Amino acid sequence: MITLDRSLHQLPAEYFGSTEDFHISANCAETDTLMIACSDQGAAPNNVSFARPGRFLVLQHLAASIRPADDYAGNSVIADIEFAFSQHAIKHVIICGHLGCGVIPYWLNYPDAPDSSGMRAHFEKTTLQVVNQAYPKYCGEARVKAMICEHTLFQIEHLCSHPFVLDRLESQLLQVHAWIVNDDTARVSAYDPISGCLAAI
Template sequence: MNKLDSSLHRFPVKHFGTASDFLLSAESEERDTLMIACADQGGAPDRVSFAKSGRFFVVQHLASSIRPAGDRDENSEISDIEFAFSKYKIKHVIICGHTGCGVIRNWLLYPDAPDVSGIRARFEQTTLEAVNQAYPEYSAEDRIEALICEHTLFQLEHLCSHAFIRNKLEAGTLQLHAWVVNDNTARVRSYDPARGCFAII
C-alpha cells in the first residue's frame, strides 16, 4: 500500500494502541475490545486477530460505517456501540475494513441507486471526494485500496466525534485501532498514525 496523505487526518498518536496490546494478553478472555466491522465481511470478523475471540464484542455495519455526532440519524449506528461500553469495560476500539468490501464497490458501480440511510451520500462527500483529490494518479486497483483505507480512517474520525468516546480517550482509558484485512490472505494491516500508513501486523 502506498503511503497515505497525512494531511487528511489528524489523530493524536497517544490515543492509538498497537498490535502488542493484544500479543501481551493473547490468552485473555476478558471482553475488553469493541470491533466495528463490515456487514459484508462474514460471520466472524474477530477471527482475523491472534487474540481469543471471547475478547471481542463485534458490531457489523455497512462498510463499518459510523455516523458522526450531530447527524440526524446518529442513534441508528451508535446505539450498539454505546451498549458495548455500558455492558463491558471496553479498553480498545477497532474499526475494521476489508479489501473485498462489496458495499463500497456497489456504491461506486451504482451511484444512482436508492440511498435510504444516507450512508452512501456521506461516503461520497468524505471518502470519495478526499481520495479523488489526494490520489488522482492512482490506478483503479490502488484507488480501491485507498478508498477502503481512507474510509476506515474517516469512520474512526466519526467515532471520535462522540463525546463519550472523546472523554475516554482524554482519560487514557481507551485506545484506538484501525485495521484493514486482506480477504484473500487474511493478513491484517494496522494504521500507524506516526507514519501515516497501514502496516502489516
C-alpha cells in the same frame, strides 16, 4: 504495506493503540475489544490469532461505517456502541475495513441506489472527495484500495467525534485501531498514525 497521506486526518496519534498494546491485554478474561467490521466481510473478522474466545464484540455494518456526532440521528450503530460500552470495560475499538469490500464499489457504481442509512452520502462527502483530490493518479483497483483505507480512517474520526468515546480516549481508558484485512490471505494490516502506513501485523 500501504502508504497513505497522513495529513488528511487530524487525529492525535496518542488515541491509537499499537499492536503491542493490543497484545498486552490479550490474556485478560474480560470482553475488552469492540470490533466494527463490514457487513459483507465473509470471514469472521474476529478470527485472528490473538482473539481468544469471548474477547471480542463484533458489530458488522455497511463498510464499517459510523455517523459523526453532528449527524447521527436515527442511526442505530451509535446506540450499539454505547450499549457495548455500558456492558463491558472496552479498552480497544477496532474499525476493520477489508480489501475485498463490495460496499464501496457498489456506492461508486450505483450512485442513485437507495441510501436509507445515509452512509453513501457521507462516503461521497468524505472519502470520495478526499481520494479524488489527494490521490488523483490512482485508478481502478488502486483507487478502490485507497478508498477502503481512507474510509476506515474517516470512520475512526467519526467514532472519536462522539463525546462518550472522546471522554474515554482523553482519560486513556480507550485506544482505537484502524485495521485492513486482505480477504485473500486473511492478513491484517494496522494503521500507524506516525508514519501514515498500514503495515502487516
